[in-house]
Amino acid sequence: MRPENEPDLMRLYLRHCAIGFVLSAVFVALILWHNVAGLGSLIAGSDVGYLAVFLLWFFHGTVFGSVQFAIVVMSQADDDDDDDHRGPLIPIRVEARASRGR
Numbered sequence: 001m002r003p004e005n006e007p008d009l010m011r012l013y014l015r016h017c018a019i020g021f022v023l024s025a026v027f028v029a030l031i032l033w034h035n036v037a038g039l040g041s042l043i044a045g046s047d048v049g050y051l052a053v054f055l056l057w058f059f060h061g062t063v064f065g066s067v068q069f070a071i072v073v074m075s076q077a078d079d080d081d082d083d084d085h086r087g088p089l090i091p092i093r094v095e096a097r098a099s100r101g102r
Contacts, residue, residue: 012072016072020067024061024065027064028056028057
């Protein structure tokens with residue numbers, strides 16, 4: 001049930017944050033599967049390994065979701081500077097003079 005007055009930007013944000021958290025789950029699973037820096041065996045041998053996995057997933061999800069949203073928002077930008085109001089560029093000769101001793 002979606003209200004009609006829900007802003008489009010909020011839906012866009014939530015959708016891409018969810019994509020970021022899915023990417024984070026895949027990323028954390030790959031880190032643990034390949035035992036990068038011994039994290040997989042360290043977490044498997046710990047009694048609070050579930051907390052470490054949750055924190056890895058949550059914080060990576062926050063970063064990946066933010067980056068995903070930023071990429072989408074920045075790719076929607078319009079180039080409003082169509083015309084150049086400066087006029088044509090004309091080369092100007094500038095004479096350089098060497099200063100005399102101090």
